[in-house]
Amino acid sequence: MIVLDKVDKVFPGSNIPAVKQVSFQVDEGNICVFVGPSGCGKTTILRMINRLIEPTSGDIYIKGKKVSDKGLNPDHLRREIGYVIQQIGLLPHRTVEQNVALVPYLLKWPEENIKPRVRELLDMVGLDPDEVAQKYPFQLSGGMMQRVGVARALAADPPIMLMDEPFGAVDPIVRGRLQDEFLRLQKEMKKTICFVTHDINEAIKMGDHIVIMNKGELVQHGTPMEILSEPANSFVKDLIGTEREIKLLELTKSGEIVNKKAEIPETVRQKDCFISVIDPVQRALETMMKKDSDLVGVRDKDQEIGTISWNDIKKLINKLSGDA
Amino acid sequence: MIFASSILQWAGNIYEKYFGFVDFIIRRSERVVEYTANHFSLVITVMFFSLILWISVGLLISRYEKLANTAFGIGNILFVIPSISLFGIFITIPMLGLGRTSAALALILYAMMPMVRNVYRGIKSVEWPIIEAGRGMGMSPKQILFQIQIPIAWPIIFAGIRVTTVMITGIATVATFIGERNLGRFIHHGIARESADMIIAGAVLVSVIAILLDYILGKVEYKITSPGLRKEQEQS
Secondary structure, three states, rough: EEEEEEEEEEEOOEEEEEEEEEEEEOOOEEEEEOOOOOOOHHHHHHHHHHOOOOOOOEEEOOOOOOOOOOOOOOOOOOOHHEEEOHHHHHHOOOOOOHHEEEEHHHHHOOOHHHHHHHHHHHOOEEEEHHHHOOOOHOOOOOOHHHHHHHHHHHHOOOOOOEOOOOOOOOOHHHHHHHHHHHHHHHHHOOEEEEEEEEEEEHHHOOOOOOEEEEOOOOEEEEEEHHHHHOOOOOHHHHHHOOOOOHHHHHHEEEHHHOOOOHHHHHHHHHHEEEOOOEEEHHHHHHHHHHHHOOOOOOOOOOOEEEEEEEEHHHHHHHHOOOOO | OHHHHHHHHHHHHHHHHHOOHHHHHHHHHHHHHHHHHHHHHHHHHHHHHHHHHHHHHHHHHHHHHHHHHHHHHHHHHHHOHHHHEEEEEEEEOOOOOOOOHHHHHHHHHHHHHHHHHHHHHHHHHHHHHHHHHHHHOOOHHHHHHHHHHHHHHHHHHHHHHHHHOOOOOOHHHHHHOOOOOHHHHHHHHHHOOOOOHHHHHHHHHHHHHHHHHHHHHHHHHHHOOOOOHHHHHHHO
């Protein structure tokens, strides 16, 4: 869907390239997260995809079409790509409704289609259209502004979204909620998303695919599981931090390690010590501690299918973390 | 009775001393109307051309930064030339001579500094993320200018327009020396004849025009400024 081929970017007046020989591919319907310290080139890559800046060399393709093609007007290209930035950049002199309707207006949608679409979008991002549509940005809280920013980017239903720290400006609790809601939306929308963050936890949570950048170079890319279980070098290890095993437990579904042959003891039933197959293994651990048990039962919907014991979890950690 | 009549006399004295100009205005109402109309029309003419010219220049230098300092330099130099000599320079130019054209041109040059500066400052006050978002949504540079930068800059541009209008109304009095028959003439002749009434009449009428124009512009500003920006200003 989106392909970068040996892309370089050197900003004028600088000797050090901001992006060096970066190649990768984002598959359709995936969230690809770029993560790395500030100045690593992740935002630069994003802004090259919708041609806010031009690469010094190398090519970028969207759906097989080169974005730098002369026939392609960059303004028109950008109207087909949703764009969310950390500072949000809502137009302060326009109402929420007008802000969300920005791209449909640029695309000259008929007036009667725009209003219902705006209401639908506000609803979708968890805002009450009757309450906020006529408000101005300064009347909104930080979390509401972020939601409006996302709604604006989604307005014309672009197949591709570029999101630069879209939940960066809100407190951790609101951020977590916005992430969950966005993942839920994405399940239905199946957009191809490039997502930039400096927070490895956000990357692991949001990403189908993670691209780790440092000093303009691509250090490692792969699924969150691959990155966590086989960090390419010490830079990636440091980025992941000390809680690698716990993060692995968050990513592994209970269904993957459930012991299906084991009987479920009566004590487990008495304590109601059950989790679902789609819960992460971490939930099994939490449940054990809460219910003071070293065994949890696993259910698939209403069916009891087996158990996970403390030993099963230890085995998993040893297997995943290898030499670490 | 004696008490009441003395109060009346006292009030009469005060009136004669300080409000003699009211008598003057009533007595010379024909002149007053003529001069006021001339004054008013000169200010309107100057503002009309200044708006077109200096807003364009302000927008131009906000796009081509390199020109900004040159434009500010020229504006500042023009602004510090004493008005009486600027009028004087214009009447020496053939074709112009004494009269309205010279007066208007000189005043338009005066308007450059406050107008251009405020347009530039207004456009530059628009924060980067707002422009970035506009570009990212696929707005063309022209759309960004007219739909984002100018509307957000309005309050600052308008502050410049209001200051300039008041200023031009004041300086226009000096144009009486190059043949303008406006309210400056009352002040000029009042000084020559040592008539306080005439001077005050001229000064008060000039102030009335300035305050009236500023009031109207204030109303217009309120109308065309987005509530989203208005509220923001009131809050901070």
